[in-house]
Amino acid sequence: MMRSLFRFHGGVKPATNKAASTSEPIVKAPLPPRLVVPLHQSIGGTPHPLVRAGQRVLKGELIGAADGNVSSAVHAPTSGLVTAVEPALMAHPSGLTMLSVIIEPDGEDRWAELDRLNYKSTPPDELRDFVRDAGIVGLGGAVFPTHLKMNPGREGRTRTLVLNGAECEPFITCDDMLMRERAAGIVKGTAILRHLLQADEVLIGIEDNKPEAVAAMQTAVRAEGESMEVVAIPTRYPAGGAKQLIRVLTGIEVPHGRRSTDFGVQCFNVGTAYAVFEALTCGHPLISRIVTVAGNVDRPRNYEVLIGTPMSDVVRLSGQRTDTTRYLMGGPMMGMRMPGFDVPVVKATNCILVASDALFPPPPPEQACIRCGECARACPADLQPFELYWFSRAKNFGKAQEYNLFDCIECGCCAYVCPSHIPLVDYYRFSKSEIWARERDKSASDQARERFEFRNFRQEREKEEKAAKLAAKAAETRAKLATEPAVDGAAATPAADAAEDPKKALIAAALARAQAQRAAAQPKNTDNLSAETQAEIEQIEARRRTTGNAPASGPAPAGTGASAPDTQP
Incomplete structure (x- = not known):
């Protein structure tokens, strides 16, 4: 059968x-x-x-x-x-x-x-x-x-x-x-x-x-x-x-x-x-x-x-x-x-x-499309070759795709029967290559955008992680200050404000550490001082404590090398 x-x-x-x-x-x-x-x-x-x-x-x-x-x-x-x-x-x-x-x-x-x-x-x-x-x-x-x-x-x-x-x-x-x-x-x-x-x-x-x-x-x-x-x-x-x-x-x-x-x-x-x-x-x-x-x-x-x-x-x-x-x-x-x-x-x-050139002579010069429709009758993929030609020639690649450009198998039947000797397949290949090139460019652009967006996301994530670490450190400092006695009156006020502002807590902690270090520091080159020099140092320290670290406004102590201004003409 x-x-x-x-x-x-x-x-x-x-x-x-x-x-x-x-x-x-x-x-x-x-x-x-x-x-x-x-x-x-x-x-x-x-x-x-x-x-x-x-x-x-x-x-x-x-x-x-x-x-x-x-x-x-x-x-x-x-x-x-x-x-x-x-x-x-x-x-x-x-x-x-x-x-x-x-x-x-x-x-x-x-x-x-x-x-x-x-x-x-x-x-x-x-x-x-x-x-x-x-x-x-x-x-x-x-x-x-x-x-x-x-x-x-x-x-x-x-x-x-x-x-x-x-x-x-x-x-x-x-x-x-x-x-x-x-x-x-x-x-x-x-x-x-x-x-x-x-x-x-x-x-x-x-x-x-x-x-x-x-x-x-x-x-x-x-x-x-x-x-x-x-x-x-x-x-x-x-x-x-x-x-x-x-x-x-x-x-x-x-x-x-x-x-x-x-x-x-x-x-x-x-x-x-x-x-x-x-x-x-x-x-x-x-x-x-x-x-x-x-x-x-x-x-x-x-x-x-x-x-x-x-x-x-x-x-x-x-x-x-x-x-x-x-x-x-x-x-x-x-x-x-x-x-x-x-x-x-x-x-x-x-x-x-x-x-x-004898076996395959050069093709005759291309002429204008006369819209005879022979290409459409010969197309084995059942496309509209003349429409694809116009869109390809005008570089309207979107419309060419709408007319199923990529269903073209490039068999050459349309160009074989074309009375105007238009190399139709060459136009279709051009359009396909341009579309592929634009797709590659778009893909590269999309990848670049994704990399940029991920970079921004990473930077924001790092900022959030840094802020979280600072907040955790501030909380630790507040807890530590709450359990330690204030060093002096100056340190007590920032410690009280620390509960309201993490930055103030950090500043208060830094001041407390600096004052503790200063209190623990021993003066240098103080060995074998004379009684007169030792008395002068004690006077300076007493004045500093009473004035809140302000510089002395009175006359300099005797023996310090400073003298009162000369008021006589």
Whole structure:
């Protein structure tokens, strides 16, 4: 019984240009003289480097540890010498650099000690950690850490596991050739994913322009005795989008702000399933991938390429033509222009599309939008691209978000059908980057405000603690003064006022201590005084006691060296 299929909104049918690169089998690319392995090759945190310059590594050895749960490890693609751990040009149109491990292969290609797991007897959490440490990410282009998608969710099971073999973009055939040649490994990897997700059914979606891949997968499913359904779906770009493929196979329309897992559906790429099989069954971490080389070359083909291999070395195997102007990573619809020819192959590199002005002529000049609505009819995400264009151009990012800007999958269908040749996707990418930048600035501002408010709170708390300590000390002083007799009349009055004011109590205590110290102090240099000097000192002390420490107003005593003022003319 044939499965009922559904349609997704929009889509286009560009020329596929796939036949040339599928005429020959996959071949392993030779070792390059230098490997540049970026540490950040997935969505999430950048792995921490575990090696240093001058260190020797083995094939499959861990060189970058995952940074938290939303990250994925990185391994040495071959054995050799680490010549540097430094920033290097990354495979991104920005031309920015990324911290990378640079390895000089020794030619021996010696493996490190490998670990294998029996997935049926291993706890699920341990399996997910193993997949994370094997560096496996989504090989369909999103490079999302695979272990995060291997969780069945709150219900403990998944209704439908979808395996994506659609590969809808023109020129790219790496998944097609992988299914033709390694279908058994894909099916075994899918069985592992099914075990972890506790999926009720498995649907393998492949576009109907790949009959050899469909036949190979059906044969492998029967040979492995698995209850999986291989479904040939209509060829229409972008049927390989996760939401679009789920719609075609199950009829489920994943709405804005929701995920497919909310409806019991999870989706993986066929290359990801094969990488899971390689990791758990053979112990091989993700150190290579199948890459299509197509476009302006003499011999388009698929190669198994080590991660970190310069793209120019791979393209040279297919015979790059002299009029080549640039490389695209990916296809002509969603591919990104590379900032150089020697940028490294990374886990996201499914295709190196070699471009020339003859093969891909410069686009015609952009003209004014005529509001024809063709972009809206072609949009597979059911958005209003022309509205997003106007808001993006006016930098009205709030309105762009209201029109669900972030639901745009940047497939390029709108720009493909636009009669005004407007590079619509470029506008959407600009808006997204600006919104992300403002969110980062807002987050930084919020953190600064929180630090300022906490500083004020800390200062107020310290003031309160200091006041409490002073009050406690004042209470202690009052209690002490209440039990001690007053030293003299001068001290008695402040002691009485201490009950009303803590500061007065402290002052009274200080005066009492000073008077006690003065009373106890012994005069210095008073030995061997004459009787006359001793009498003079006694007179001074008697006068001080009677006048309250006021200076004497009468004539100075005889013998003190002072004299009365001369009143005579």
